[in-house]
Amino acid sequence: MTKKPFINIQSANADALFAHLSDAVDMSREAAPALIAPEKPEHYAEVKSGLHSIAEHAIDPARAQERRTDSTDVARELVSLLADAARRGFRFDALAPALEYDEAHKRYRSTMDVYARNSDARAQRAVKAVQDWTDDLLAVLQVCKALGIEEVVEAQAADNKLLASTALRFIAEERGSVSVASALPIVAAGRGLMVLRSAGIQADKLTQSDLEALVTRAALDIMPEPMPGYGLNISTLRFRVGTSKITAGPRAVILYREAQTQGGRLVLPHSVLAAASKAIAGEETAKIASRLAQTPHQFNDGGYASSSLAKSNRRVYGAGLNGYADTLS
Numbered sequence: 001m002t003k004k005p006f007i008n009i010q011s012a013n014a015d016a017l018f019a020h021l022s023d024a025v026d027m028s029r030e031a032a033p034a035l036i037a038p039e040k041p042e043h044y045a046e047v048k049s050g051l052h053s054i055a056e057h058a059i060d061p062a063r064a065q066e067r068r069t070d071s072t073d074v075a076r077e078l079v080s081l082l083a084d085a086a087r088r089g090f091r092f093d094a095l096a097p098a099l100e101y102d103e104a105h106k107r108y109r110s111t112m113d114v115y116a117r118n119s120d121a122r123a124q125r126a127v128k129a130v131q132d133w134t135d136d137l138l139a140v141l142q143v144c145k146a147l148g149i150e151e152v153v154e155a156q157a158a159d160n161k162l163l164a165s166t167a168l169r170f171i172a173e174e175r176g177s178v179s180v181a182s183a184l185p186i187v188a189a190g191r192g193l194m195v196l197r198s199a200g201i202q203a204d205k206l207t208q209s210d211l212e213a214l215v216t217r218a219a220l221d222i223m224p225e226p227m228p229g230y231g232l233n234i235s236t237l238r239f240r241v242g243t244s245k246i247t248a249g250p251r252a253v254i255l256y257r258e259a260q261t262q263g264g265r266l267v268l269p270h271s272v273l274a275a276a277s278k279a280i281a282g283e284e285t286a287k288i289a290s291r292l293a294q295t296p297h298q299f300n301d302g303g304y305a306s307s308s309l310a311k312s313n314r315r316v317y318g319a320g321l322n323g324y325a326d327t328l329s
Helices: 012-024 044-058 061-066 071-087 092-147 149-156 161-175 178-183 186-198 208-222 278-293 308-317 320-328
Strands: 237-241 244-248 252-261 264-275 297-299
Touching: 012 092, 012 186, 012 208, 044 071, 044 092, 092 149, 092 161, 092 186, 092 208, 092 237, 149 161, 149 186, 161 178, 161 186, 208 237, 208 244, 208 252, 208 264, 244 264, 252 278, 264 278, 264 297
Parallel strands: none
Antiparallel strands: 237 244, 244 252, 252 264, 252 297
């Protein structure tokens, strides 16, 4: 996504956090090589076909009895093959340009392969670093849910991450036990609280949607620049935001969320967070809608009564007159 992308999720908190993330993590792309594809010379296909015919003629079993291993016989055999090719109209005048093109094309593809490997490795390192950094903020959300928002906000006022973590651990042990405290990401939450404070964000104002927007911004910066004409795709970038997942590719950044289905809990595509263009965002949204239409489901952030899972269950199990009415819709 080297052109300005279409972003479908906005968050002031994410914007503030992204400035700090940019200082902490190198999200720069591998520099794409300036390449010009070599031009295929005239009569190239004819020359390659002729070389193939020469090779087939050389390994013809009928010629096996004539083959010898000394240099004179090999030279005689080679002259015979070339003379035969000339009689059949082989374009010797186009041979050198064809061979030069093959070598140039090999160098061209090799450079593209090296760029693809290096840019992909660089992107995956950045993804891991962003994930680690974001995990500290996820820890804040997790601890808020376990201990209460007010207590976490108070801990955020501590002078440093160590004191913040100590305050959180004390609250956790006071409310539960040492084992309860050890199960919570206390140290990570302490780091996350200091990041939030540096960004001017109070802990009780942070939401998962903020982190999804933050990861989207990061993915757009990290995504390697595509090489025109390169047949292989750069690996998909994958992030985790709590129970949600975010995947980023050249076309779009897609959010996946846990959903309840008739077969159990699944992670299903939820929405398009960003795309290379508004038109592509529409295409990807239509794909998601088509996928979800095939699977009755209820996302965690949606109500059951209005979900496709509830409607499907009413059709299967019945619900009196209401169930009958649903079958008519």
